[in-house]
Amino acid sequence: MRADRLCILAVFCLFALALGRDVGDDWVARTELPPLVPDTSTEVRDRDGKLLRVYTVADGRWRLAVTPAQVDSTFLDMLITFEDKRFYRHNGVDYRAMIRALAQAAWNGEVVSGGSTLTMQVARLLEESGTGRLKSKLRQMRVALALERRLTKSQILELYLTHAPYGGNIEGVRAATLAWFGKEPTRLTPAESALLVALPQSPVARRPDRNSETARDARNRVLARVGRTDALEKEDALAARFDPVPHSRRSFPALAPHLSDRARALNPAQAIHHLTLNAELQAKLEHLASDATRGLPDAVSVAIVLADHHTGEILASVGSPGYAARNGRQGFVDMTNALRSPGSTLKPVVYALAFDRGLAHPQTLINDRPVAFGGYAPQNFDGSFRGELTVTDALRQSLNIPVVLLLDEIGPAHLMEAMRRAGLSPNLPGDQAGLAVALGGVGVTLTDMTQLYATLAQGGVARPLRWHDQEPAAPRRRMISRASAWQVSDILSGLAPPAGAPRGALAYKTGTSYGHRDAWALGFDGRHVAGVWIGRPDGTPVPGAFGGDLAAPILFEAFQRLRTEAAPLPPPPPETLMVSTAELPLPLRRFKGRNAAFEPASDAPKLIFPPDGARLEIGAAALPVKVRDGKPPFTWLANGVPILTGVRRREADLPGISTGFSQVSVIDAKGRAARVSVRLD
Structure with a gap:
């Protein structure tokens, strides 16, 4: 040899x-030479040039x-x-x-x-x-x-x-x-x-x-x-000679897999992609998302977006707790870019639009009472009603009826247009927006919602978020006035934070979509804006999931991962009207709506049984009736004929009403009436 x-x-x-x-x-x-330009790994780097992710060449x-x-x-x-x-x-x-x-x-x-x-x-x-x-x-x-x-x-x-x-x-x-x-x-x-x-x-x-x-x-x-x-x-x-040699091979950087894949798909021939992300913050929030899934049911995913709302640059984007599909979580699905129902997180925008239009003020009184808009009768989450309260309290308690009353005045189409002015691309389940949009009846992404809250943080001026350094800067457009944006921010900053979190550090809002499919938390301080989503990628419910319980703590922890301290929220613009309810102009003291002149007083009598249009089988028995509100004594009529008079109880039985269609009426001591039409068999 x-x-x-x-x-x-x-x-x-x-x-x-x-x-x-x-x-x-x-x-x-x-001499015929081999190719002299080597096929090298595609690299994705952060804002400072640090490696986020590296891909192998074609042969692995x-x-x-x-x-x-x-x-x-x-x-x-x-x-x-x-x-x-x-x-x-x-x-x-x-x-x-x-x-x-x-x-x-x-x-x-x-x-x-x-x-x-x-x-x-x-x-x-x-x-x-x-x-x-x-x-x-x-x-x-x-x-x-x-x-x-x-x-x-x-x-x-x-x-x-x-x-x-x-x-x-x-x-x-x-x-x-x-x-x-x-x-x-x-x-x-x-x-x-x-x-x-x-x-x-x-x-x-x-x-x-x-x-x-x-x-x-x-x-x-x-x-x-x-x-x-x-x-x-x-x-x-x-x-x-005395230095140790490595005993194991380290993994290559694999941060921001979803955005890295998107960047590579946009330009496969580009060797190096520069993103706006911060590698250190991205790693921290990926760990936060992974830790947050502990104790959650299988298949539940977490997504986080954090951005600088002054520059519009996304600093961290976590599409799932882990790229691999473990425990059915479908980690390969980027949930920052998936259409979901935003629940109550659109409510602040409705209130801001109402402030802009002079329909309400944070100290305006609004009535949280049963209402119906044709066949649509919104209910509060707990099924109860609070009566008259300020708009500030209505937003902080995330009540459904007050925000629907306001949107009915504004018009759902105007809310959709405001979202588009902020750079969003909302997806409607039907051809036309309805009042249910205020409660989450529209498809949006987590990145979209983070951008919407960045608009609130920027005094009502939209600055579309960007994640790639080659994205052109989009023009800024005003969505709402800076006074209205500040008023909403001030209301949201007064919400009680999760246990252990500082009060007043963030203006934030939580939301839970219908059927507990999506839990949200979005918030901002004077510099940064962030959004958190929790749910199942396949859209199935997560029983017991609430934005306030699950997503809000993650939101506050995400802000704590920033190197800098929370930037203070800005002071009110000089044109902001800051007065009590009693000091407001008379039309702003109570919200009444455009049809207020034609509606009965809130304490007028209301027939709650039988319901209007009901078909009842009573035979020869008397017709049971029930009235709410109004001042006794009451007079009960059937087809214009008095049946009972001087009745002080709110329940009665009306005898002698023949079968067929009848109109049942009640008149209280102040002469106010309520009526229903029924069919008796």
């Missing part, structure tokens, strides 16, 4: 000498683009000293090194050192040819000579730094330093540099995670040799 190697080496040397004398330029010039290898300027100079010195000390002086083939290798082999009886230059190694790596066969060596020498004519030394070194094997599917020095040391190659220790010099010589046998002792011995041999040269001080080489 030793004799065969000596023979091959001798042939190399003789060929090299002959090549230098007899082979013409034309033979080298006609990690191969990151790198230039010599991005690599520690000590490593480069050690590499050239150890592998090819005449790199900058030869033309691709170092004949002196080959003669030296032959002499050493003859003296020692075996191959002690090879004659391959770094350029020849690049040729081998580009063509993935072997190292021991004569034909392969000759081809490498020819390609090396051709490379030296077409490329600079720096470009050749760059190809080596990009293609050198470092164990498994790791190629190139950047991939190696990330996998073995968890850092970029810009600053390396002597021990790390020596290991990187040694690994490509035998990447399988010297893999640190599988053969740490072999890797350490190879590294120390490099240190011993370069420690006798100008590449490394002898003392530094001796000290580096």
Whole structure:
């Protein structure tokens, strides 16, 4: 075996000498070179250039683009000293090194050192040819000579730094330093540099995670040799021998997988994508989302968006607790971009529009009472009614009836238009918006809702959120006046925070969609805005899920993950009317609506049985009736004929009413009446 190697080496040397004398330029010039532009991993970076995510190349290898300027100079010195000390002086083939290798082999009886230059190694790596066969060596020498004519030394070194094997599917020095040391190659220790010099010589046998002792011995041999040269001080080489070698391979950065996939899909040919995200904050919120699922039922997902509402830049976007589909959570689904029902989180916008139109003021009194709009009769979440209360209290208690009363005056189409002015693309289940939009009857995304609350935070001026540095800045449009935006923000900042959270730090609102399918929390301070969504990606209910219980604590924790303290909310604009209910102009003291002049007084009598249009089977029995409100005594009539008079009780039985259609009426002591039409069988 030793004799065969000596023979091959001798042939190399003789060929090299002959090549230098007899082979013409034309033979080298006609060399067909392999592709010189390597296929490198797509990189997604944050606002500061830090890696968020890296993708493998087509054959599943990690191969990151790198230039010599991005690599520690000590490593480069050690590499050239150890592998090819005449790199900058030869033309691709170092004949002196080959003669030296032959002499050493003859003296020692075996191959002690090879004659391959770094350029020849690049040729081998580009063509993935072997190292021991004569034909392969000759081809490498020819390609090396051709490379030296077409490329600079720096470009050749760059190809080596990009293609050198470092164990498994790791190629190139950047991939190696990330996998073995968890850092970029810009600053390396002597021990790390020596290991990187040694690994490509035998990447399988010297893999640190599988053969740490072999890797350490190879590294120390490099240190011993370069420690006798100008590449490394002898003392530094001796000290580096005691540094540990890595025992495991680190994972490559995999932050913001959903946005990274979107960026790559938008421009697959782009090598580097720069996002507006902050890598540190993104990692913190991904951990927060993952921790938040503990104790939640299977298949429940969490999504978080946090942005700077001054610049419109999204700083963190978490589409799920984990990219892998575990416990049925469908982590591959980006829930920041999925259409969901926003529940009560649209209510602040309805109130802001009402303030803008002069329909109400935060201190306006509004009646939380049973109402019906044709066939639509909204109910509060708990089924009860609060009576007359201020608009501020109605919003803080998230009552349904007051906000529907206001939207009936504003018009659902105007709410939809306001959302579009804020840059949203709401999705309606039907062709036309109805009053149920105020309670979440529309499809929006978490990013949309975060953008809507950013508009409130910006004094009513919409600044569409962006996540990619190549997104053009969208024009700013006013959705509501700054006074109305501040009034809503002031109301929301007075909501009681979750246990342990600071009061008044955020203006926030929670929401729960119909059937407990979506739990929301959205809020902002003077600088940042964030949104949290919890639910099942498939849209099935999560019994017992409420935005205030589940999403609000995560919202406040997300703000605590910011490096800076919470920025204070702005003071009121000078035009803001800040007075008590009694000091308001008379039309603003109580909300009445456009039909108030035609509606009975709130305390007028109301027939609650039988209901209007009812069909009852009573036979020969008397008709039971019941009245609410009104002042007794009451007079009961059937088809205009008095049946009972002077009745002080609110329940009675009306005798003698014939079958068929009848009109039943009641008149109270003030002459106010209520009537229903019924059919008796």
